[in-house]
Structures are given as C-alpha cells and as structure tokens.
Amino acid sequence: MIAFVSTRAPDGPPLALSAALAQGLAPDGGLYVPQEFPRLDPGIFEETSLVGRAVRLLAPFFAGDRLEAELPAIVAAAFPFGAPLRTVSGAGRTYRFLELFHGPTAAFKDFGARFLAECLSRNLEEETTILVATSGDTGAAVAGAFHGRPGFRVVILYPDGRVSPRQAHQLGAFGGNVETFRVAGTFDDCQAMVKAAFQAPRARTGRKLASANSISLGRLLPQMTYYADAALSRAALADGQARETSFVIPTGNLGNAFAAWMARALSTANGRRLPIGGLTLATNANRMLVDYVATGEAAPAATIATLANAMDVGAPSNLERLRHFASDRAGIAAVSVNDATIAKTIARVFQETGYAICPHTACAVAAAPRDGDFDGVFVATAHPAKFDTIVTPICGPIAVPPGLAELLARDASAEPLAATPEALLDALRG
Numbered sequence: 001m002i003a004f005v006s007t008r009a010p011d012g013p014p015l016a017l018s019a020a021l022a023q024g025l026a027p028d029g030g031l032y033v034p035q036e037f038p039r040l041d042p043g044i045f046e047e048t049s050l051v052g053r054a055v056r057l058l059a060p061f062f063a064g065d066r067l068e069a070e071l072p073a074i075v076a077a078a079f080p081f082g083a084p085l086r087t088v089s090g091a092g093r094t095y096r097f098l099e100l101f102h103g104p105t106a107a108f109k110d111f112g113a114r115f116l117a118e119c120l121s122r123n124l125e126e127e128t129t130i131l132v133a134t135s136g137d138t139g140a141a142v143a144g145a146f147h148g149r150p151g152f153r154v155v156i157l158y159p160d161g162r163v164s165p166r167q168a169h170q171l172g173a174f175g176g177n178v179e180t181f182r183v184a185g186t187f188d189d190c191q192a193m194v195k196a197a198f199q200a201p202r203a204r205t206g207r208k209l210a211s212a213n214s215i216s217l218g219r220l221l222p223q224m225t226y227y228a229d230a231a232l233s234r235a236a237l238a239d240g241q242a243r244e245t246s247f248v249i250p251t252g253n254l255g256n257a258f259a260a261w262m263a264r265a266l267s268t269a270n271g272r273r274l275p276i277g278g279l280t281l282a283t284n285a286n287r288m289l290v291d292y293v294a295t296g297e298a299a300p301a302a303t304i305a306t307l308a309n310a311m312d313v314g315a316p317s318n319l320e321r322l323r324h325f326a327s328d329r330a331g332i333a334a335v336s337v338n339d340a341t342i343a344k345t346i347a348r349v350f351q352e353t354g355y356a357i358c359p360h361t362a363c364a365v366a367a368a369p370r371d372g373d374f375d376g377v378f379v380a381t382a383h384p385a386k387f388d389t390i391v392t393p394i395c396g397p398i399a400v401p402p403g404l405a406e407l408l409a410r411d412a413s414a415e416p417l418a419a420t421p422e423a424l425l426d427a428l429r430g
C-alpha cells in the first residue's frame with residue numbers, strides 16, 4: 001500500500017489514499033503527498049487509450065486502498081471526453097496544443113473535479129459539504145461534478161469582479177445542492193477563508209467539510225494522465241525513436257504543472273520513464289513561481305488581477321508540494337507574461353492560423369522560445385469562449401461549446417460575502 005503523509009509531517013501518521021482524499025487538507029495545514037513515489041507500471045507502454053493509460057498510471061497509487069478495484073470504473077466515468085492533441089499551422093508556423101477543455105465546463109479542471117467526485121461518492125459516510133475557493137474555473141468544474149449527487153452539498157467562493165463575466169454566470173447557474181458566494185476580496189482571500197474553515201472545530205461550521213481545491217490529491221493525481229497520454233502518443237508517432245515531449249503549462253496554483261512534474265518523476269523498476277521532457281511554467285504577472293525557479297526562494301505576493309484570471313494567484317499552494325520533493329529547483333523553467341503580451345499573442349496565433357486561444361493558453365505560447373517552431377506542446381487549459389470579452393474583440397465571435405451554452409442559458413445568482421473567515425463560518429452555519 002502507498003501511504004500518504006502531510007508535507008509538514010513526512011514521517012507520519014501515514015494515511016491510506018481514501019482517507020487522504022476525504023480529508024483534503026491535512027489537519028496540520030500541510031498538503032498530502034505520497035510518502036514515496038510508487039513504481040510506474042510498465043504495462044502503460046502497451047496501452048493506447050487515455051483511459052487505459054490512466055488506469056495503469058494511477059493503479060500503483062491506489063494499490064491496497066479500498067477504492068483499488070473501482071479504479072477502472074472511476075476513470076471511465078470521470079473522463080468520457082478526451083484530451084486531444086491538435087496541430088494548427090499557417091503563415092509558416094506550426095503550434096501543437098493539448099486541448100484540455102472538452103469537459104462539461106470547458107476547462108481542464110473537469111478532469112480533476114470529476115475524478116474526485118467519483119472517488120468521494122464511492123466512500124461517502126455522511127452528508128458532506130464540498131467547500132471550494134475558485135479563481136474562476138475550479139468552482140464550475142467542482143459544482144458540475146457534484147451537482148445533483150446525493151449526499152453532497154457544494155459551497156463555492158469566488159472573488160467578486162475578478163472572474164470573467166461568463167465564468168461568473170457559470171458559477172451562479174447550478175442551483176440545487178450548489179451555493180455560490182461572491183467574496184469582496186481576492187482569490188487568495190477566498191483560499192485563506194477556506195483554509196480557516198477547515199481548521200475550525202466542527203461545532204463552528206456545523207457540517208462535515210471536504211476540500212476540492214487543487215490542494216486535493218483527488219484532483220492532482222488524475223491530472224498526470226493527460227501528460228502521459230500525450231507524451232506516449234507522440235513517442236509512438238516518432239517511428240521508434242525515443243522522443244520526449246516538452247510541455248509549456250499555464251500555471252497559477254501549480255496543480256496542473258505539479259501533476260506533470262510528478263508524472264515525469266515516476267519510473268519503472270528498470271528505470272524506464274514516461275517520455276516527458278522539459279516543463280515550462282507560464283505564469284501571468286503573478287510571478288512568485290518565476291522568482292522561485294530563478295532564485296530557489298520566493299515570498300508570497302499580493303494577487304495582481306490579469307487577463308488570465310484563473311491564474312491570478314499570489315501564493316501558489318502547490319509550491320509546498322514541489323518543495324517537499326525537490327530541494328533544488330526541480331528541473332523546470334518558468335516565464336512570466338504580461339497582459340499586453342497575452343493580447344498580442346492571442347492576435348498573432350489567430351492571424352497566423354485562424355485558431356483562437358484563451359488568455360491562459362496565450363501565456364504558454366508567449367513563454368516558449370520564438371526562434372523557429374517550438375517542438376513541444378502548449379497546454380490549452382480552457383476554451384476561448386469562456387473569455388469572450390477578451391477573445392472576441394481580437395478574433396471575432398467564438399462558437400460556444402454545448403456544456404457552456406447550456407449553463408449560460410440558465411438564470412444565475414450568487415450571494416455577497418465579506419472576505420473574512422468569520423463571515424464564511426456564519427454562512428456555513430446559517
């Protein structure tokens with residue numbers, strides 16, 4: 001069995017995966033990590049589908065856990081949509097995108113949120129409130145994943161005025177077992193309120209709480225799978241030559257990119273690894289991770305609002321996980337991209353190829369070297385139609401994917417909330 005421990009108590013007490021999933025954040029405020037990385041199952045190199053590869057990749061993390069036998073069903077239910085690689089070219093340039101926005105809420109967060117929901121609902125013991133802070137996309141993915149599931153309520157906090165208009169509509173459109181609060185503060189305020197609620201005694205919240213933020217292992221682990229899938233698919237096309245794929249990853253809280261780092265770190269008993277090469281974190285003007293990679297140190301900073309709002313994170317939580325495993329800078333690069341460059345990059349890619357990208361994906365494109373084509377893959381984290389107020393003036397009208405269209409057609413509402421832990425605790429009790 002793989003044991004999971006808190007980053008702040010590496011010697012234990014060790015928990016089984018299901019227990020770590022149910023806890024979310026460790027009681028000492030740390031994040032759960034595997035005590036040791038399990039071995040990569042060499043069977044993954046024989047698989048050809050996303051679901052098949054996902055099961056092989058995740059099974060060693062589930063070994064000995066009560067959910068072990070259910071993993072294939074969990075994966076099949078969580079990702080019925082794919083993660084296609086899409087090559088676009090024009091004006092003498094070629095770009096490769098890993099499109100992670102084909103889930104119901106049109107952002108990569110659907111992978112993690114739906115996987116977590118499948119895990120938690122198979123272990124449900126009492127009514128549970130999923131409490132989640134969102135910089136724009138997590139809240140909708142989590143609400144979508146738990147909406148209408150018996151035994152669950154969902155409470156979403158988002159920073160009022162700091163998410164795109166369509167994100168705000170989507171967040172408020174679920175109703176039913178989903179309650180949405182718009183907080184008079186930043187994403188970091190929302191995240192601090194959630195952390196405080198998890199540390200408050202049960203009597204103060206009156207509910208059993210569970211986390212679904214990217215601090216949750218149940219979101220992190222499945223995000224490894226599309227990196228494995230894309231890298232193996234490209235290696236298979238490389239005519240038997242060992243070919244590694246580099247990825248440029250739009251990064252905020254470091255959940256997605258940390259999953260890529262973890263997938264790259266795994267090896268079989270014979271030392272064979274997935275063909276994942278260089279990893280570049282593309283941040284917006286919130287540059288704590290860039291400073292960390294440059295100097296090995298970084299201080300949390302106040303959040304700056306940018307066009308790539310789902311990455312407006314001043315103090316990325318998952319840095320604590322990276323630091324836990326990598327005392328050096330972990331073999332990654334990081335580049336910060338400002339708003340003017342985001343807008344110019346959306347325009348450039350569209351003019352060259354006719355392909356519209358979201359502002360987060362634009363950070364990835366801008367972060368890659370520009371002399372000649374970049375041979376790696378840009379991770380496309382959201383559908384551009386979610387950010388129509390930014391993308392449409394540059395690229396013209398964008399067709400809205402069906403899941404998003406359905407939510408936008410519903411009424412939406414969110415309650416205002418002060419940016420204090422007490423306000424949240426009162427709201428939870430109320």
Ligand SMILES: *Cc1c(COP(=O)(O)O)cnc(C)c1O
Nearest residue numbers: 137252253254255256310381382
């Ligand atoms: C959440 C999000 C990101 C950042 O992902 P992290 O895991 O927080 O680093 C990037 N792009 C989009 C569209 C997102 O929703």
